[in-house]
Amino acid sequence: MAKKKAETQDFSAYIRWFWMIIVGGVLFVVLLFLLASWGVFGEMPDYTRLENPSTNLATEIISSDGELLAKIYNNDNRTPVDYKELPDHLVKALIATEDARFHEHSGIDAIGTLRAFIFLGKRGGASTISQQLARQLFVGVRSKNIVETATQKIKEWVIAIRLERQYTKEEIIAMYFNIYDFGNNADGIRSAARIYFGKEPKNLDVKESAMLVGMFKNSSLYNPRPTRNPEGTRNRRNVVLNQMEKYDYIAENVNDSIKKLDLGLRYSPESHREGLATYFRAYLTEFMKDWIKNNPKPDGTGLYSLYDDGLKIYTTIDSRMQQYAEDAVHEHMARLQAEFFNQNTPDRNKTAPFLDLNQDEITDLLKRSMRQSERWRIMKANGKSEKEIVASFEKPTQMNVFSWKGEIDTIMKPADSMRYYKSFLHTGMMSMDPQTGHVKAWVGGINYRHFQYDHVKQGKRQVGSTFKPFVYATAIDQLHLSPCDTFPNTKITIEAGKFGNPLPWSPDNSDDKYGGFKTLKSALANSINTITARLMDKVGPQPVIDMARNLGIESDIPAVPAIALGTPDLSVYEMVAAYATFANKGVYNKPVMVMRIEDKNGTILYQFTPESKDVLSEEVAYVTTNLLQGVTEGGSGSRLRGSWATDNQLYKEIITGYPYALTNPIAGKTGTTQNQSDGWFMGMVPNLVTGVWVGGEERATHFKSIAYGQGASMALPIWGLYMKKCYADKELDVSTGDFERPAYLSINVDCNKRSESDNSDTEGFGDDSLDF
Incomplete structure (x- = not known):
């Protein structure tokens, strides 16, 4: 009996030890959790940091039609999306692969943890989505030290539980997708969807979602790029698909069919030197840096970060018009460059690409x-x-x-590459709504990756005959001249001393033809230099300069008569804004590129204020515009109508092989500078003004022949191609109507009766047309 009692006592001791170990273990775990929450194992996020996790967010550049043009960032190309923007199959792929009991636990999966402990992780890990998010946000890279790894794991558990209390399951899913680095500058699901598939997350299909979820295991290893590991990525995607089938998220036949497909990759890296509107984005970056310097955060914590604070910049650029502009530049400049290379091979020109x-x-x-x-x-x-x-x-x-x-x-050799690059012709192009000042398209060059100099606002070149309308507008304003007024087409000399002119000035006509009389409309259409000189002789350089200043031109313009023929160096940006004043009934609008700036929470930080001023009367603006319409009706711009021909088939194919056939009212002016170094075309319809410049980096890089080197051949085709594309897109509503005639017009613009001596009105501009 005593022996039996002793055995019972011994059994009771085991029970006590068992419970002591269990209770002690629980208390130890609780103590570890408490120590971790108190920050003993390292800093823990407080309520404020949990509420606002610190993640770097890229600045977004958004077009006027609501498209994301690009992002500005240093290291993190991240733009957060809401849960509602994630397709259902993407969420299910994540849960099936990473955390099947996600909706059942509160941050820690007890079953998964026990399984991982018993089988030492050989049957899967125990980290829940919440734990992985905790590590991404607050813990960091897992240490190789066993003790540190253990304390990191405890911190993850504590933070995961706090996250579950702080956020809904949907918010945790969205945060997890937004925080992950998918490689190749694809920070977060939105960047990943755009970079790997050219889509927004909501448009991803099942196979694309499965690939991206598969990358959560190791985005460096499972990198889909052809030069990295596409086969391994495909296999990992198929594992995700199997998991989705296992948990009844997709049917077996769907899984089998998708697994046979390739990745369907449409890799389009997002960098500052690639994509749409690269030159505009470079300008905008500098604009933002200046704005940030003068606009500190209202809470007194310093300046905004252009790269990390998730600002949103709403611009006036229309993504469709920007694309059409870039396409037009590519189409024409590739053909023009091919002909330039053809004419400037070393066997034809030993100093190629330089003439003179x-x-x-x-x-x-x-x-x-x-x-x-x-x-x-x-x-x-x-x-x-x-x-x-x-x-x-x-x-x-x-x-x-x-x-x-x-x-x-x-x-x-770098020296040879320099000469090679100087062989290329460049372009600057800007398109603007004259009534609002909103810039719709901005193409600063032919390729930002290789040529980063902006030819819209930064570059300034001689404008040639595109300056002449400023002389005409001044004369109309001061002298009340009519487009139908006639002047003798004979040489004129402005003597030394007049207007402060140091030497006599007597310009020649580019075609060396003189005699008879010309109407102002014919003279401007055919760029008759002698007529422009006569107008300059009547009004003087200073009033013309004053007119240009009022039209928004800030560049230096010397007060000499020769400016009448376009000797000043001006920018495309200045010229477009100036011409837009004519189309806008004499009201100058300063070009607008940024509509507003918001912070990551949608708070408006900046709202643009229009800057406009009355420069000309509505009558003078209309008369000047009417003069410019003559350029496209019977002058150097008439090739936009398809109304002229040439016997030179090669020339026609390279320069004029485009079926513009535009029939709507168009006002414009071509311009060509000395030796064909610069070609210009300024074109206007009532609600869109576009300027184009084409030329070499060096003025010595130019066509030898005026047939190829004039503005009507170098720049006008880009304008024509661009407008054809804009007109084809009916949603843009680019005007096909006439310029609005003032209610009261005292100046005659209807030149139905021509002077017998003014036969240039019927001559037009042949295919050997010259324009200076």
Whole structure:
């Protein structure tokens, strides 16, 4: 009996030890949780940080039609999306693969944790989506030290529970998708969907969703790019599909059919040098930096970060019109460049691509370019001597160079690459609504990745005959002239001393034809220099300069009569705004690019204020516009009508092989500078004004022939192509109507009766037309 009692006592001891261990273990775990929550194992997020997790958010640039043009960021290309923007199959793919009991636990999956403990993780991990989010937001990369790993895990558990209390399940899912780095600058699901598939998240299909969820395991390893691991990524995607079938999210036949498909990748990297409106985005970045300097955060915590604070910039750029503008530039410039190369091969021109320069002048030009290059700056900063730097330009180097048929990987001397790049013709193009000042399209060059100089606002070149309307407008304003008034087409000399002119000035007509009388409308349409000089003689340079200033031109304009023919260097930006004043009944609107700026919460930080002023009477503006209509009706712009022909088939195919056939009212002006270095076309319809410049980086890079080198051949085709595309898109509602006639018009613009001596009105502009 005593023996039996002793055995019972011994059994009771085991029970006590068992419960002591259980209770002690529970207390130990509770203690660990308490210690972790108190910050013993490292800093823990407080309520405020849980409410507003610190994540870097890229600045968004949004077009006037609601499209995301691009993002500005340093390291994190992240734009958050709401749960409602995530397709159902994407969420189900995540839950099936990462956390099947997500909706059943409160941050920690007890079953999964026990399984991982018993089988040492061989049958799957125990981290819930909430734990993984906690690690991403607050814990960081897992340590290789066992003790630190254990404390990190405890912190994840504590934070996961807090997250579950703070947020709904849907919010946690959205946060998880938004925080993850999918590689290749794809931070968050929105960037990933755009970069890998060219879509918004809500438009992802099942196979695309499965691939992206598969990348959660290791986005570096399961990288779908062709040069990385597309096969491994495809296999991982199929694992996700199997999990979706396992939990009845997709049917077996659907799984089997999708697994046979390839990834369907449409890889389109988002970088500052690629994508739509690259030159405009570069301008906008500088605009924002200036704005940020002068607009600190209202809570006194410092300045906004352009790269991390998730600002939203709503612009006036229309993504459709921007695309049409870039397409028009690409289509014409590729053909124009091919002909330029054809005419300037070394066997035809030993100094190619430079005309009018000897070898010594070319050598000096290239030396100056070397000193202005990034290579020179970097090597100089690294302490290299000038001799060493110059020598480096003669050492063949592996490089990637631009061509209109695609980038070329080659080995080339940097000195040769400089000369090669100076062979390219460039362009600047801007399109603007004259009634609002809203800039609709901005193309600053042919390829931002290789040519980063902006030819819209930064670049300034001689404007040629596109300056003449300012002279005409001044004369109409001061002298009440009519487009039908006639002037003798004979040489005129403005003597030295008049208007402060240091030397006599007697311009020639570009076609060297003189005699008879010309109406102002015919003279402007055919760019008759002598008539423009006569108007300058009547009004003087200073009133013309004052007119240009009132039209928004800020660049330097010397007070000499020669400005009448377009000697000043002006920007496309200035010229478009000035011409827009004519289309807007004499009211100047300062160009607008940014409508408003919001913070990540949608609070408006900046709202643009229109800047406008009356420059001309409605009558003078209309008469000037009527004069400019003559350019497209019977002058150098008439090729927009398809009403002229040429026997030179090659020329027709390269320069004029576009069926513009525009029949609506168009006002415009071509411009060509000395030696064909710069070609311009300014074109207007009532609700859209667009300016185009084309030329080489160096003025010595130009066509030898005026047939190819004039504004009507270099710049006008871009305008024509662009407008054809805009007119084809009926949603844009680009005007096809006439310019509104003032209710009271005292100046006669209907020149139905021509002077017998003014036969130029019927001559038009042949295919050998000249325009200076």
